Amino acid sequence: MSTIRFLAPVLRRRLSTACASLLDPVPWTQAPVSRVSPAAESLFHVSVDVSHAPRLASSHTRAGQYLQLRTPGAVWPTFLAIASPPARAAAEGVFEFLVASVPGSTAERLCRLKRGDLVELSAVMGEGFDIDQIEPPEDYPTVLMFATGSGISPIRSLVESRFDAARRSDVRLYYGAMNFRRMAYQV
Numbered sequence: 001m002s003t004i005r006f007l008a009p010v011l012r013r014r015l016s017t018a019c020a021s022l023l024d025p026v027p028w029t030q031a032p033v034s035r036v037s038p039a040a041e042s043l044f045h046v047s048v049d050v051s052h053a054p055r056l057a058s059s060h061t062r063a064g065q066y067l068q069l070r071t072p073g074a075v076w077p078t079f080l081a082i083a084s085p086p087a088r089a090a091a092e093g094v095f096e097f098l099v100a101s102v103p104g105s106t107a108e109r110l111c112r113l114k115r116g117d118l119v120e121l122s123a124v125m126g127e128g129f130d131i132d133q134i135e136p137p138e139d140y141p142t143v144l145m146f147a148t149g150s151g152i153s154p155i156r157s158l159v160e161s162r163f164d165a166a167r168r169s170d171v172r173l174y175y176g177a178m179n180f181r182r183m184a185y186q187v
């Protein structure tokens with residue numbers, strides 16, 4: 001039986017947290033929030049300025065990639081898909097997110113931040129959508145995309161990345177939301 005089991009619960013929790021942060025393998029980059037604005041009911045557009053972190057910005061190479069984000073004082077980070085296309089990170093040094101404000105979560109804390117507040121970002125993760133598999137467009141005329149709620153975020157990145165939609169005869173997006181008030185990216 002390990003010694004840690006005999007420690008008082010509070011001490012045990014603090015020790016576990018300290019060990020967890022010592023072992024934290026994630027490299028974090030601090031970056032300022034440049035925009036938080038409503039996107040729909042309980043959904044927010046959040047932009048983070050990564051112009052001072054060009055390596056992080058340029059590691060966003062494909063729609064569908066995601067990262068972890070920490071807000072000041074939050075216990076855990078939250079995973080977020082990057083809603084903007086990679087070209088925007090390269091040209092403007094910005095990552096955009098579509099965030100559902102879940103009560104009590106890190107995401108809710110993020111949605112309450114103001115321009116200039118600092119957050120921490122992990123490295124960009126995931127392979128993203130392998131759109132090479134649907135190239136050339138003439139051979140893959142049909143593309144069906146499915147998303148619900150904030151899951152539209154990586155699809156928005158894909159749509160804005162352009163995947164030769166104009167050269168395909170049948171490109172469809174099926175987007176589920178509880179109602180129109182909860183639907184982001186309406187024109």
Ligand SMILES: Cc1cc2nc3c(=O)[nH]c(=O)nc-3n(C[C@H](O)[C@H](O)[C@H](O)COP(=O)(O)OP(=O)(O)OC[C@H]3O[C@@H](n4cnc5c(N)ncnc54)[C@H](O)[C@@H]3O)c2cc1C
Pocket residue numbers: 066076077078079080081082097098099100101102104105106107150151153154
């Ligand atoms: C790849 C990916 C992409 C996502 N993209 C988006 C997006 O674009 N927009 C969006 O709004 N949401 C996105 N999400 C969902 C988002 O990450 C959260 O799940 C959501 O905000 C709800 O947060 P939560 O704290 O309630 O739940 P979760 O973060 O799912 O955590 C559930 C519970 O587990 C516990 N917990 C969490 N982390 C830890 C930890 N490190 N150690 C111990 N306990 C922990 C906490 O008690 C927490 O309440 C994505 C999730 C994934 C996996």
